[in-house]
Structure formats: C-alpha cells, structure tokens
Amino acid sequence: FWEVSYNIAHVMHFIPVSIQTAAAVQHMNEMLDEPTRGSDKPNAPELPRVENNISFDRVTFQYENSRAPVLDNLSLKLDVGKKIAIVGPSGSGKSTLLNLILRLYMPDEGKVTIDGVDIRKVTRESLRSHMAVVFQENMLFNMSIRENIRLGKEGATDEEVVEAAKKAEIHRYIMGLPDKYDTQVGERGDTLSGGQRQRIAIARAIVRNPSVLLLDEATSALDQTTEAALNATLFKLAEGRTMISSTHRLTSVVEMDEIIVISGGQVIERGSHAELLALGGTYRELWDNQGRHTADEDDDDEEDDE
Numbered sequence: 001f002w003e004v005s006y007n008i009a010h011v012m013h014f015i016p017v018s019i020q021t022a023a024a025v026q027h028m029n030e031m032l033d034e035p036t037r038g039s040d041k042p043n044a045p046e047l048p049r050v051e052n053n054i055s056f057d058r059v060t061f062q063y064e065n066s067r068a069p070v071l072d073n074l075s076l077k078l079d080v081g082k083k084i085a086i087v088g089p090s091g092s093g094k095s096t097l098l099n100l101i102l103r104l105y106m107p108d109e110g111k112v113t114i115d116g117v118d119i120r121k122v123t124r125e126s127l128r129s130h131m132a133v134v135f136q137e138n139m140l141f142n143m144s145i146r147e148n149i150r151l152g153k154e155g156a157t158d159e160e161v162v163e164a165a166k167k168a169e170i171h172r173y174i175m176g177l178p179d180k181y182d183t184q185v186g187e188r189g190d191t192l193s194g195g196q197r198q199r200i201a202i203a204r205a206i207v208r209n210p211s212v213l214l215l216d217e218a219t220s221a222l223d224q225t226t227e228a229a230l231n232a233t234l235f236k237l238a239e240g241r242t243m244i245s246s247t248h249r250l251t252s253v254v255e256m257d258e259i260i261v262i263s264g265g266q267v268i269e270r271g272s273h274a275e276l277l278a279l280g281g282t283y284r285e286l287w288d289n290q291g292r293h294t295a296d297e298d299d300d301d302e303e304d305d306e
C-alpha cells in the first residue's frame with residue numbers, strides 16, 4: 001500500500017492544482033514529505049531549455065527516515081538526446097535518481113544541474129515544463145479519456161489531445177469505443193487493460209511535448225508482449241527527446257543508447273548492452289539472473305491483453 005500511495009503522490013505533482021482540490025487528492029498530498037522538497041528561491045529565473053546535459057555532481061542523498069544514504073557522492077553526466085536506462089539491484093536508488101531530476105527531493109550534498117545550472121536555482125515549474133514522467137501506476141481519474149489525457153497540459157486543445165493519443169498509439173482503440181474520447185474512465189481505470197492504461201498515461205505525458213521523458217518502471221507491470229509493444233511506442237516517442245528509464249526489466253534496455261548501472265549509491269558501470277555484457281560485471285549478472293526469472297515467469301504468466 002505504501003509503495004502505491006507513494007507513487008500516486010508523485011503523480012500528483014504533474015496534475016494541475018485545480019484538480020488537486022478533491023478530498024482524496026488532498027489526502028495524498030498530505031502523505032508527501034513537504035520539507036524535503038523545498039520551494040523556489042525568491043526571484044528564481046526560469047530554465048529556458050534542456051540543451052546539453054543533466055548532471056549529478058557528487059550527489060549524496062538520504063531519505064529522512066532511512067538509515068543510510070541511497071546515493072553516496074554520486075557523479076553522473078547524462079547527454080541530452082539519448083535513450084538512457086538506469087538499472088541496478090532492487091532498492092539501489094533508480095527511482096531516487098529520477099526523483100532528484102524532477103526536484104521531488106533535493107540532494108543533501110552536491111547538486112543536480114541542467115546545462116550547468118543547479119536545478120535548485122530555477123523555478124520548479126519551468127524545470128518541470130520540460131519534463132514528463134510515466135510511472136508504473138498512473139492515476140486515471142473518474143472522468144472522460146479526453147480529460148484524463150488533458151491533465152498532462154492545462155488548456156491542451158482537443159486536437160492536441162488526439163495528437164497525443166495517436167502518438168501513444170491508443171487513438172484507434174479510443175475511436176472504437178461507443179463514446180470515443182468522451183468515454184468515462186471507471187474509478188481507477190478498471191475498464192481498461194494494463195496496457196491501455198499505460199498508453200493513456202503516455203498520451204498524458206506526451207501532450208506536454210516534453211524534451212525529457214522520464215520512465216519509472218513504466219512497462220514493468222505488463223506481460224512481455226504488451227511490454228514489448230509499449231516499448232516500441234516509447235522508442236518512437238523518444239526521437240528528438242531525452243528518455244531516461246529506470247527499470248529492473250532488462251529486456252527493455254537492450255536497445256538503449258546507454259545503460260547506467262547503479263549499486264551501493266554509486267554508478268558502477270555504464271555502456272551499451274553489448275559493452276556491459278562483455279564487461280562481465282554486475283550488469284552481466286543481472287542479465288543472467290533475469291534470463292532465469294523470465295523463463296520462470298513464462299511458465300505461469302497470464303496474458304494481460306492490450
């Protein structure tokens with residue numbers, strides 16, 4: 001429960017404040033750790049664009065109620081325009097890296113910079129205007145599909161919503177529904193399959209036309225066939241953007257431009273899939289283990305049809 005609530009709470013940062021007044025939503029906000037996130041400095045400038053790189057400069061970070069730092073003096077430079085995977089053992093801090101890029105939390109030491117500018121120094125709104133994020137659990141609200149997609153960008157036109165749905169490759173499915181874009185999504189989106197929910201979440205992300213697309217285990221809850229289909233869509237959407245994907249499902253990272261392996265609070269390996277396999281280190285180990293898990297899963301996997 002904690003984990004799901006935590007993820008939902010994070011989704012709220014990307015939902016317009018006007019909708020956040022619902023009582024349920026307020027409850028979720030209360031679960032957030034306000035003090036760790038911090039607000040804008042007076043007269044903070046805007047971040048105009050994300051042009052060259054996103055960097056971690058000797059970042060140490062620890063959650064308030066945890067015993068040891070998750071990231072320990074970690075340095076990492078991510079080039080804009082690439083498809084990058086963040087992998088590592090469970091609990092190694094993959095999601096934490098994304099949280100820091102989004103300024104959902106701030107480093108205890110060191111800094112996260114974009115094109116050399118400390119992201120603490122710019123307005124949070126301008127920082128996030130360049131970004132969109134797709135989580136493993138994405139909250140769908142009890143309203144129409146159109147409105148659910150529009151949550152990604154306040155004031156998006158109907159055309160923009162349709163365009164985003166086309167890019168997320170869910171438009172045809174929506175047009176096949178009796179009420180099309182006016183179809184009410186049931187509470188928790190129960191009427192849609194896991195893959196369809198994720199595609200709506202992708203449409204919600206892409207309607208923002210983000211230059212940085214962050215994926216936090218975005219396809220990990222899906223069966224392998226659905227996952228592969230979604231990854232194909234995401235790869236197309238990554239063209240001309242930066243895609244940073246935190247995942248423990250390694251099949252989805254094989255074709256990434258770069259794979260970053262974190263463990264023990266540090267970056268321990270980085271390279272392409274082929275390079276890291278040849279290196280014979282932690283990635284190789286994760287890959288070999290994953291092969292075994294995947295084979296096990298296949299035996300009793302239930303198809304989660306799209």
Ligand code: ATP
Binds near residue numbers: 065092246
């Ligand atoms: P997984 O692969 O299991 O999703 P991860 O690599 O994404 O893990 P994180 O979610 O970044 O790892 O978590 C890193 C560590 O910080 C874990 O030990 C986790 O339990 C802890 N942690 C994560 N979020 C919080 C939080 N909000 N408060 C306290 N501890 C947290």
